[in-house]
Amino acid sequence: MRCVERTFEYLDGLALVALLRANALDAHLFDENFVRQDWFYIIFYGGFRVVVPSSQLDQAIDIRDRFRNGAFDLPAEDCDIPQCPNCGERSGEPDPSPRRTLFLIYILFFMISGFLLASEYAIGFYVVLWMGVHTVMLIPPLFRYLIIGRYRCRTCQATWRETPDKPFCVQQREAERALMDSIP
Template sequence: MRRAHWTPDLSEAHIVEHLLREHGVIAWAFDTEMVRQDWLKTLAFGGYRVMVSDADFGKAQAVVNAYRNGELASQIEDTERPSCPGCGASDASEDLRPRRAVFMLLIASDGLSIPFLFATHTASGASWFVASYLVLQLLLLTPGVAARIVKWRYRCLACDRTWREPPGRAFRDLAHAVEAASRDRHDPANPVHPRP
């Protein structure tokens, strides 16, 4: 067995695993259950490995290299891509920068909870109730706030402007891409998805 691909992202490991299987290479995503138990230690565990047999390693490397170079990416029409509201270019990509802020907030929340727990340990029953209520409210509101900050954010590659696209547009683009890929897959004249 040899490693054909490594990634810190569980979904990408499964995508590459099934992509290799679609191209006739038997592949397995290793350590998926162990590594995802503590996602902060993903790199310490070695991430997610996609393994193939020694005989299929050469073919697997060719497929993985085509995946990394973007040759196997689904093509979305320029008219259906989110266009920049500033310059009108259709060179939009997902903006990953807000995720850093949410990640730092999660790390800081763990650090801030320790002094809070020591302060409420010696407090009276009423202040303990108020503190518990505030923590409960924070825990209930944080996922919604984090989703609002992270989801559907785009960045223009031409002018570096960032904006938030309405959810309906993003799902419509995905539906069109899936429909086009399904249509291409069943077209015998299109050799994009060769069957094993």
């Protein structure tokens, strides 16, 4: 067995193995369970190895190179990539800035609560308790508003918010109903 590629991403390795197997090659993700047991040492272990028999190495390298160069990518219209309202390109990606804002709020909350708990007044404990209860109640709607449906265009860097046509629970029920209707 010869190594075609080393990767630190488990799903990346599985995707490459699936692609090689789809092309009739005997590919395996070596060290899969060993590395996943102690993923803090993933760099020390060398990551996951995608291996094939020595006789199939040249074919596997060719397929791997085409995969890395994007030869197997789907056209943008077949993907669920949002279209930018500013420039019209299909190059939307999740916007990272709301996540950063939420993380900053999280850090500030714990800094303030730590300061109040360290103060000499007992009222600090009750303020922290009150803040904690109310913050826990605010997290799901805040998370949904700040993160879900926020996109940024790779081309013009415009940001926008796009709400789904239907909530996920409705889509899930419709999918389950369609599945049950298709079963004879």
